[in-house]
Amino acid sequence: MNYFMRIAFRGRDFNGTQKLKDKITVQSMLEEKLTSIFDENIKVKIGSRLDKGVSALDFGVNFKTSIEKVKPNKLQYVLNRLLPNFIRIKECREVADDFNARYDAISKTYLYVIERKVENPLLIEVCWHPIFDFDIETFRNVSKLYVGNHCFDFFGSEEEKDGKILSIEDVWVEEKGNYVLWRVKGRSFLRYQVRFMVGTAYEIAAGRTSIAEITSRLDGTNKTTVHHKAPASGLILEKVEYDFERSENLAKE
Known part of the structure; x- marks a missing residue:
């Protein structure tokens, strides 16, 4: 069984x-x-x-x-x-x-939770409270650069660099009171990829680095790994979709 x-x-x-x-x-x-x-x-x-x-x-x-x-x-x-x-x-x-x-997973949706103002002691271990405030519209706009088919080698761990093209179906940002909810949907991700994506977008939105941090890695002109990795505590695997029918049909053949 x-x-x-x-x-x-x-x-x-x-x-x-x-x-x-x-x-x-x-x-x-x-x-x-x-x-x-x-x-x-x-x-x-x-x-x-x-x-x-x-x-x-x-x-x-x-x-x-x-x-x-x-x-x-x-x-x-x-x-x-x-x-x-x-x-x-x-x-x-x-x-x-x-x-x-x-x-047999056909898509995964990750949620990253950022707390912007006064920390809630009850939620401190399930969200990120960055030191610097950031512009939410910039954060939203630069995050959209990830959407599409790209090589994310420079947003992942060193041992996984293989030039593989990964597809990001969508990235969306939502404000809920004191919290910013950042979501990404795709089929597969490299180790640390989501945390590097969030951390780099945040650094740009906080005015601490330029948009080239993202664009130069995605177009391959900069072949170094990004430096800004968001903490693990704010990351949640929110939803995984499966193709149960594919497996069942193959079993019947």
């Missing part, structure tokens, strides 16, 4: 999503609990590699088991009883045997 689960978690309580030796991660915690439930060694496949401090409202995983069919709603209930309250199983369902939570 191949099971898919949507989960939500608070990033500050994990050392990222990918399994690390002697570290508490989303993958390691799920494998531990599922192994105890099924009484066999369960390997969880994660849909995204998120860094320490990054939270998620919609994070996909899948795992396979040789145990006879277990009802997804019962599995969801038992897991939520075993897991700490900073991670929740939102959905559990059976999927085709070839389904993969990483490769």
Whole structure:
């Protein structure tokens, strides 16, 4: 059986999503609990590699088991009883045997939360409170430069530079009281990419650097990685869309 689960978690309580030796991660915690439930060694496949401090409202995983069919709603209930309250199983369902939570994702939407004025002590660990104020219209306009098909090698980690073209479907900025909500939608992202995108747009909007910080990297004239990476605490994986039908149709062929 191949099971898919949507989960939500608070990033500050994990050392990222990918399994690390002697570290508490989303993958390691799920494998531990599922192994105890099924009484066999369960390997969880994660849909995204998120860094320490990054939270998620919609994070996909899948795992396979040789145990006879277990009802997804019962599995969801038992897991939520075993897991700490900073991670929740939102959905559990059976999927085709070839389904993969990483490769069958068709889009991801990330949300970045910025607090502009007086800090709210209750939200300090889930948003960014930058030192300098910034112009919201400039922030919105320069963020639109990311939309389209570009090589984002200089907005990601050094080990992922391969010249691959990535597509950004949209970027939009919304003001809600004291907060600025920055969202980006695309199919795939490099490690640190969203944080570099937000940090660079902010530096331009704060008047601390020029728009060339973005344009020169996107057109390839500047082949150095940008310097302005927003903190992990403000980043949330908000929504992941999946193509369940593709996997199911392939399984029937």
